Amino acid sequence: MKSIFNRALCILLCVAMIFTVTACSGNSATPQAGDQDGKFKAGTYTASAKGMGGDVAVEVVLTADKIESVKVTSHKETPGIGDLPIEQLPEKIVEIQGLGVDTVAGATITSNAILAAVTDCLKQAGADTDALKAIKGDAAQKAEDVSLDADVVVVGAGGAGLAAAVTAHQAGSSVIVLEKMPKVGGNTILSGGALNAVDEGSETAIANKDSVEKHYTQTIEGGDKQGDPELVRTLVTNAWDGVEWLKGLGMEFKPGVFTVLGGMWPRAHKPVDPVGTGFFNTYMKYIDANDNIKVMLNTKATELVVKDGKVSGVIAKGETGNKVTLNAKKGVVLATGGFAGNVEMRQKYNTKWPKLDDSIKSTNHSGATGDGILLAETVNAELVQMENIQLLPMGDPKTGSLSGNIEQGVENRIFVNDEGDRFVDEGARRDVMTAALFEQPNNHMWIVLDSHDYPTGDEKNNFNESVNELIAEGRAFKGETLEELAAKIGVNPEKLSAAVEDFNKHVDGKEKDSFGRTLYKDKIDKGPFYAAPRVPTVHHTMGGVKINKDAQVLDKNAKVIPRLYAAGEVTGGIHGTNRLGGNALTDILVFGRIAGAAAAQAK
Known part of the structure; x- marks a missing residue:
């Protein structure tokens, strides 16, 4: 009897346990x-x-x-x-x-x-x-057509457009900004935030042996002397004033300077806010706090209005397909960016690269389709150097974006190909590095660096990512030794060790690098070691609308198109064949401010 009772009790307990486990699993x-x-x-x-x-x-x-x-x-x-x-x-x-x-x-x-x-x-x-x-919701009803007036109309709410808008407003003008995308930011908000500017006479510039003249020379020579000297001079001489203007609006920068990829010299300033958000936090804070300056999102400019030989406004398509007419009492500023996201346009103008079809991805946002360039052509604007298209060797293999780039600066990292060999001066011009990458197996490389840049692994890169996060996502790799790292990324360990050893012996300056590299800081000798994959990606289109030093758009007869201004990547002729890293944000800041001030004074 006792045995039967014990057996029955055991069965009841087992059943109870099954129900308990089942209930817990469902709740989990x-x-x-x-x-x-x-x-x-x-x-x-x-x-x-x-x-x-x-x-x-x-x-x-x-x-x-x-x-x-x-x-x-x-x-x-x-x-x-x-x-x-x-x-x-x-x-x-x-x-x-x-x-x-x-x-x-x-x-x-x-x-x-x-x-x-x-x-x-x-x-x-x-x-x-x-x-x-299949449930889409009710379609938005088409809004009524609308006509609005402002002193200055700005087309594009990226870095150049909002710099122009804020400057024009500070000059006493009412401003309306049109943006076809559902948010402000353009390519600027995707950037690493590096902005080249020389505070001539500062301790930093003196210590780095830098000067405005050096910035000018490197910009001219970095573009194979195709950049317009007057525009380049305007760029470099107004750069630091632009930084101080941003600071006056409340934008904060980290102390010191660094060398951004392809920047040629340590003169890049880094905002405190991640990526390019600091610029827009600053601009939108100003816009939100002031009257007579507004941004219209999801509103695409479709036509420039010309009356009596002067650009007098913009016709646009609103979010619901309605017609939006903007009448500019003083001037119109084009700040619509470049065409790196327009495969048809970049193939049309490409004369340098093996191919620029859709197999080569882009760092740009989806709105970088050359709209402003096409608009400018309708009013006889001159286009210059459209064939000058910049690629970077720094694209994410899946998306083409710059995210996942583990470098903190040029001086402390090397590039190796899939065999583990260095193949280029890693401090060279962007076009030189990218051309060399196209010659490597699979057009693929690895950035390699050590714990000098990531003492804990939680430090953020220029795109607000830590190397620990990237490792967890499988986008970067870590090895306590170079041999372990080589195994994880699939390169020859002896070749990787030899590449690092070759780099290290040049840091002391005792031997010249066979690739001509001159930018160094620390040796790669402090484990753990890190690597991340990179491929070529379309980054910047240096060609575009021709302007003068006052940001006025010129026609095909080299004459000013009255009351039409342009700034940023929509313009051409500043950077020549190759743009120095860190000069894009300088460009949009300097010429955005010039365009805004000039448009506010137009008659």
């Missing part, structure tokens, strides 16, 4: 979930998907028949880029009760990550996700 997979008696199995669900900077995690709360809430609970997306989809997409999914939500232009990867994670949650809840993807 779908917390608070209940039975499915409607469209969803009610409960709270979580999932994540790969974004630009890592995993994007979401939480979705469902009732039996409703998507109650969607939240992005964690992410590592770039500030100023991923913010918009993180803010808008969850709200839109709840609003339409479906997944047929458009991605946010310029932030497609982040948008797709959010949609993928939410879809995962809904699948967990037993939903018909195909049916939910």
Whole structure:
């Protein structure tokens, strides 16, 4: 009897344990979930998907028949880029009760990550996700056509456009900025934030043996003397004044200077805020605090209005397809960026590179399609040096973006190919480095450096990423020794060690580098060691609309087109065949301010 009782008790305990384990497993997979008696199995669900900077995690709360809430609970997306989809997409999914939500232009990867994670949650809840993807919501009703007046109209809300807008407003003009994308920022917000400027006479410039004249000479020579000397002189002599102007608006920079890739000399200033967000935090703070200056998003300029031989306004297409007419009482500024994102245009003008088809990706945002250049052509503007297209050797192998670049400065890293050999002066011009990369196996290389740049691994690179984060995502690799690192990236360990040894013996200046390298700081001798993959990517189009030193657009007869100004990458003739790293943000700042001031004074 006792044996039967014990056996029965054992069976009851086992059954109880099975129920307990089953209940716990259900709660772990779908917390608070209940039975499915409607469209969803009610409960709270979580999932994540790969974004630009890592995993994007979401939480979705469902009732039996409703998507109650969607939240992005964690992410590592770039500030100023991923913010918009993180803010808008969850709200839109709840609003339409479906997944047929458009991605946010310029932030497609982040948008797709959010949609993928939410879809995962809904699948967990037993939903018909195909049916939910078909739900698009009500189409926006077409707004009425509108006509607005301002002293100055700026086309493009990137770095050049907002520099022009703020300057024009400071000069007493009312300003309207048009931006075809759903956010401000352009390429500037994607940049590493490096801005070349020489504070001549400062201790830093003296210690680095730098000067405005040296900046001028290196810019001219770096572009094979094709840059317009007057424009280059304007660029370098007004650079530091631009930095002080930004500081006066409240923008902060880190102390010291560094050499950015292809910058040729340590004169790049780095903002405190990550990537290019500091510029727009500064500009938008000013714009939000002042009257008579506004930004119109999702509004694409389609025509320049000319009256009595003068540019007098812009016609644009609004978000709902309505016509928007902007009447400029004084002047119009084109600041629409370049055409690196327009495969057709870059193939049309390319004369230098093996190919620039869609197999070669770009660092640029999706709106960099040359719109302003095409607009300027309609009013007979002269285009110059359109064939001068810059590539970098620093593209992410999957996206072409600059994110994942582990370098902190030029001086402390080397490049090796897939065999483990150095192949170029890593402090050379950008076009020289990229041309050399095209000659390597698979057009692929590895950046190699050590713990001088990452003492803990948590330090941020120029794109607000730590090497530890990149390693966790499989975008960078770590080895306690060079041999371990070589094994992880698949290169010959003897060749990698020889490449590092060759670099190290030149740091002391005892021997000249066979590739001609001259920029050094620390030896690569402090483990752990790090590496990250890179490929060629289209970065900057140096050709564009021809301007003079006052940012006035010139026609094909070299005459000024009255009341039309241009600044930034939409212009051509400043950088020549090759732009120095760090000079783009200088360009948009200097000529953006000049264009804004000139437009505010136009008659």
